[in-house]
Amino acid sequence: xxxxxxxxxxxxxxxxxxxxxxxxLDTHPRDQKALHMLREYRRRRQEEVAKYEARFGKYxxxxxxxxxxxxxxxxxxxWPWERQV
Numbered sequence: 001x002x003x004x005x006x007x008x009x010x011x012x013x014x015x016x017x018x019x020x021x022x023x024x025l026d027t028h029p030r031d032q033k034a035l036h037m038l039r040e041y042r043r044r045r046q047e048e049v050a051k052y053e054a055r056f057g058k059y060x061x062x063x064x065x066x067x068x069x070x071x072x073x074x075x076x077x078x079w080p081w082e083r084q085v
Contacts (some may be wrong), residue, residue, distance in 0.1 A: 014045035
């Protein structure tokens with residue numbers, strides 16, 4: 001397997017881990033371990049993308065970024081039935 005394919009596979013693995021962690025955080029929005037893991041996966045993915053771009057040019061495909069804060073914002077916002085009209 002060549003270097004370009006290996007870097008893409010690593011990036012895709014981090015994309016998968018990020019996606020799955022985001023799904024977990026949808027139901028466990030204040031799980032500090034999961035939030036830490038998400039930040040770490042995003043950092044590592046960024047490193048792999050930087051390696052790819054340094055060697056092969058711009059890496060176009062990127063996942064939708066989610067906030068890497070202390071919790072998901074939707075948990076603290078009013079639910080539709082709680083809004084005053």
